[in-house]
Amino acid sequence: MTTTVRTSSLLAISDLTVRFRLPDATVHAVTDIDIAVAPGELLAVVGESGCGKSVLAHALLGLLPANATVTGKAVLRGGDKPVDLLAADEKTLARTVRGRRIGLVPQSPATALTPVRTGRHLLEETLRAHGQARKHAEAVAAGVGLTPADLDLYPHELSGGMAQRLATALALAPDPPLLLADEPTSGLDRPLMDGTLDLLRARCDQGSAVILITHDLAAAERVADTVAVMYASRIVEHRPATEFFAGPRHPYAHALLDALPDRAFTPIPGHPPMLTALPAGCAFAPRCTRARQDCGSQPGPEPDQRGQLACHHPIGDRR
Ligand SMILES: Nc1ncnc2c1ncn2[C@@H]1O[C@H](COP(=O)(O)OP(=O)(O)OP(=O)(O)O)[C@@H](O)[C@H]1O
Numbered sequence: 148m149t150t151t152v153r154t155s156s157l158l159a160i161s162d163l164t165v166r167f168r169l170p171d172a173t174v175h176a177v178t179d180i181d182i183a184v185a186p187g188e189l190l191a192v193v194g195e196s197g198c199g200k201s202v203l204a205h206a207l208l209g210l211l212p213a214n215a216t217v218t219g220k221a222v223l224r225g226g227d228k229p230v231d232l233l234a235a236d237e238k239t240l241a242r243t244v245r246g247r248r249i250g251l252v253p254q255s256p257a258t259a260l261t262p263v264r265t266g267r268h269l270l271e272e273t274l275r276a277h278g279q280a281r282k283h284a285e286a287v288a289a290g291v292g293l294t295p296a297d298l299d300l301y302p303h304e305l306s307g308g309m310a311q312r313l314a315t316a317l318a319l320a321p322d323p324p325l326l327l328a329d330e331p332t333s334g335l336d337r338p339l340m341d342g343t344l345d346l347l348r349a350r351c352d353q354g355s356a357v358i359l360i361t362h363d364l365a366a367a368e369r370v371a372d373t374v375a376v377m378y379a380s381r382i383v384e385h386r387p388a389t390e391f392f393a394g395p396r397h398p399y400a401h402a403l404l405d406a407l408p409d410r411a412f413t414p415i416p417g418h419p420p421m422l423t424a425l426p427a428g429c430a431f432a433p434r435c436t437r438a439r440q441d442c443g444s445q446p447g448p449e450p451d452q453r454g455q456l457a458c459h460h461p462i463g464d465r466r
């Protein structure tokens with residue numbers, strides 16, 4: 148499927164597919180992703196563990212290992228000329244994209260931080276490398292709730308939450324027009340979590356775009372403009388956040404919301420499928436109360452109101 152690239156998009160992804168070759172199997176990690184994000188937009192990507200969220204982010208930045216095959220397009224605008232991230236060579240990505248045009252808050256920041264440098268050193272280096280004054284380090288750190296004393300610690304001296312916040316500060320410091328934030332609030336208590344979310348929201352309000360990858364639907368509801376739900380490597384529903392939280396149409400998205408403690412608090416029965424052995428049709432069918440015979444063929448995604456939906460019998464349709 149090919150989507151028209153919206154001229155207002157900062158990033159327009161079409162047909163993005165990632166496969167990992169294993170000795171005895173192929174992992175279908177990301178399949179036929181079509182999505183765009185505009186300047187000023189905060190897109191939340193949600194879904195259960197292992198559905199492909201981090202692989203999607205790493206594919207955009209050319210950070211996948213050698214056993215990965217990536218196909219599709221991901222056109223990044225906003226610089227001198229548009230660049231297809233999936234076709235760009237490593238030199239282009241390293242010199243002009245990673246950290247400059249796209250910032251990444253990695254999911255496991257403790258392992259991504261250089262161990263022999265203090266937070267202050269890392270932050271000052273990042274600022275200097277992007278033509279900004281090193282003296283701003285403490286102000287950038289304060290934005291994520293780190294004190295000057297925290298900045299003098301080495302990565303191994305930081306708690307998980309402090310490392311998480313330092314990683315966010317490092318990604319935000321160069322002021323990239325697009326930020327990929329992969330679970331940036333994990334390990335944080337509620338006030339710090341809210342602080343990080345508000346910081347991301349403020350970046351969007353100043354014109355940046357943010358793709359927030361999160362397990363936390365409450366976080367998405369707090370700050371997102373748009374929500375994309377992934378299931379078993381595919382986006383199954385994508386729409387404006389207010390409409391999504393008022394009533395998702397995909398049975399999986401509906402079940403995700405119903406599992407929240409402040410909603411029905413009903414767990415989704417069963418487990419996601421192995422990405423090495425996906426069924427030919429809808430991967431959610433074994434867990435879906437609306438499944439019918441035609442769900443044995445792969446649904447959509449189709450345009451749906453102001454979003455997209457991949458389901459043969461969505462909620463709200465007559466069955
Ligand atoms: N290098 C690799 N080789 C083979 N399979 C991989 C590799 N990296 C990731 N995968 C697989 O790709 C799938 C998607 O992984 P991914 O890390 O994107 O999940 P996720 O949605 O980010 O999960 P979580 O919420 O737990 O972070 C998983 O089945 C994972 O095991």
Ligand code: SF4
Binds near residue numbers: 397432433436460461
């Ligand atoms: S396509 Fe069928 S099985 Fe899949 S979510 Fe929709 S109704 Fe359920």
Ligand SMILES: [Mg+2]
Binds near residue numbers: 200201254
């Ligand atoms: Mg992940």
